Amino acid sequence: MNQNKPVSTLVFDVNETLLDITTLEPLFDRLFGDPAVLREWFAQLILYSQTMTLSGLYTRFGKLAGGTLKMIGSIHDVDITDDDISELAERIGTMPAHEDAVPALTLPRDAGFRLVTLTNSASAASPTPLERAGLGGFFEHSFSVESVGKFKPAPETYHLVADALKAETSELCLVACHLWDTIGAQAAGWHGALVTRPHNALLPAEEVPVPDLVAPDLTELADQIVRRWKST
Structure with a gap:
């Protein structure tokens, strides 16, 4: 088998990469008087999703999101009600697309790349958050870590996509705004493309994989992808 085929499939992360999580800020402003607490909550959500996987445990990302909000409430001495949890779930399910998402998906799709998604979130009934955001039609498949019971960046999550698509790892590139995600993909043999949205950056440390793009x-990232790996 040829392990050095050019990239033909782009695997997009969803939350924050394609969908704008800053639309959750009004909830955090109402609860904590500071919309920036969103970032504290999100960082803890990712930390504990990875902790669950490293510990051999699993609960749905949405349940973990609600529990993490309650935990942050305890830290800040703020009572979090069931209605607050419901509002969080509603806002997560209706996040809009980033302004650059449609042109960034159109360019590689028209160049012949296969487009799929891989998310920590559980499978959702239609319409999905991507469909609500007007992006669902770009993707031939949406993968969830729910089927392997491990959150990214566990190797099994990336193997899930490769196996389902019957693709070699060199043909896959993860597109994400989280370096921990591209690190996981590259460790699994994929390529990585990082969009440095606010609050996300490279980690200049020894042995930390640097994204290809x-x-x-x-x-701009989509343009780089097409110029480097344009399908023929």
Whole structure:
């Protein structure tokens, strides 16, 4: 088998990469008087999703998101009600697409790349968050870590996609705004493309994989992808 085929499939992360999580800020502003607490919550959500996987445990990402909000409430001495948890779930399910998402998806699709998604979130009934955001039609398949019961960046999550698509790892490139995600993909033999949205950056440390491509917005990143690996 040829392990050095050029990239033909782009695997997009969803939350924050394609969908704008800053639309959750009004909830955090109402609860904590500071919309920036969103970032504290999100960092803890990722930390504990990875902790669950490293510990051999699993619960749905949505359940973990609600529990993490309650935990942050305890830290800040704020009572979190069931209605608050419901509002969080509603806002997560209706996040809009980033302004650069449609042009960034159109360019590689029209160039012949296969487009799929891989998310920590559980499978959702239609319409999905991507469909609500107007992006669902770009993707031939949406993968969830739910089927392997391990959160990214566990190797099994990336193997899930490769196996389902019957693709060699060199043909796959993860597109994400989280370096921990591209690190996991590259460790699994994929390529990595990083969009440095606010609050996300490279980690200059020894042995930390550097993404193949880096750009400050998704449209520029898509342009780099097409120029480097345009399908023929």
